[in-house]
Amino acid sequence: MSQVVGFFIYDEFQTVDLAGPLDAFAVANDLLAPELGYQLTTLAGDATPVRSESGLRTMADTTLANCAKVDTLVVIGGRGCQAVIADQDQMAQLRRLAGNCKRVVSICTGAFVVAAMWPNRALKLATHWDFANKLAMQFPHIVVESDKLFVQSEEVYSSGGLTAGIDLALSLIAQDHGSTLAQRVAQYMVMYVRRSGDQRQYSSLLSVQQTLSQRFQSSIEFIQNNIDKPLSLEMLADEASLSPRHFRRVFKDKVGVSPMRFVQRLRLEKAKDLLCNSELSVVQISSRIGFGSPSLLTRKFTQEYGVNPTQYRENFTMEIK
CATH class of the missing domain: 1.10.10.60 (Homeodomain-like)
Structure with missing residues (x-):
């Protein structure tokens, strides 16, 4: 049975945070039977083009309000995450989707949005090491894993920035379909599959x-x-x-x-x-x-x-x- 994976993007999102995990799931689709693959969709606050930190403009597939349900909600990181947190309508829609999905995933500074979604949950969250102290100060109710590549806290998964998002995506693919498929995806992407979440983001x-x-x-x-x-x-x-x-x-x-x-x-x-x-x-x-x-x-x-x-x-x- 296929799973819907929704990637939430917004103005000033980090391009690699989206493209890396998205491509990992897309490669998995090439190796899976259609009925077992992932339905990949991008979500945004409204129906206007979204501009990344690097200036890339893209149009999301649908809006948060028009998305009925996803199995996995992926919150992409980027400088614009603070503007998302300040937008009560977008946060309400994210909470609605998160409340009905199998798992919530944050990439890099997407952890700020996830922390704001549940102000009363003492989640363990990873983020890019350069933003770990800020995350801990802004959201003292969470436990920040400051140097791990990725962590799981109940149904919430979070990763450090950039390529760590691909590591997390590979791990989720392995969880869904086994390590052999994840290995084949990693080989196609010319990268290692065996970077565990326990590994440090830096020495x-x-x-x-x-x-x-x-x-x-x-x-x-x-x-x-x-x-x-x-x-x-x-x-x-x-x-x-x-x-x-x-x-x-x-x-x-x-x-x-x-x-x-x-x-x-x-x-x-x-x-x-x-x-x-x-x-x-x-x-x-x-x-x-x-x-x-x-x-x-x-x-x-x-x-x-x-x-x-x-x-x-x-x-x-x-x-x-």
Whole structure:
């Protein structure tokens, strides 16, 4: 039985937030029998052209008021989301549709609209990391998942911005029709299917780089570029033209962890990424990220995350988190 997926757009919506998930469902339609596919429709507040942030103009298929029902309501992100929240008629129509559908999905800053739809629900919502603090301040009744790619909270699904919306769409396709179809859609779109919602939108370790002096930025770049090689405190200190003792002290003061602890955590972050985004074996991953043996990777990974690499891959591949 087919499902109706309605994409709500408005003036100053983000084009990729619409096009990415929309195309994922459209590709799924090409691979499904017609009676099992998705009926895709765009919704807007009125029957006039809608202008995206980038200037692209499009005409929605129908208006919110003329749409009787959808199975999945997708609220696209964009700068215009605050104007939507201020429009009581549009919000009332969105609540009507949301109250009768199987699931509500927000992409990027569409989370602001979803949070405003239910002021008394303590939902967990993801959004683009750059808007997480604003979302939390504007809607203190929700729990903001500031760095996850996508999350589920009851029947509400939300994702970070831009390409994270495609990850969420692939996960919903897998939920509806199985991971094999989602894999085929991802392959057609020339992207990985195995980015779980648990993955971070960005590396919290590497984000500190922006606040460091050029010397320590260069040290982190050296670690990244040589992560597959044996690294020692002496080697890193020599690269920074400092004594090992002085380098260790200043690095820990600036970054928050010791140099070798930073190296280990970065290796483990890369291991998580490869476990979700590749078919590499644990043996191959351990070699690629500089652990001397798969047993060492397994031991350190388990100590850090509470599960071994194989369990992590099984638990988080294609799951909503």
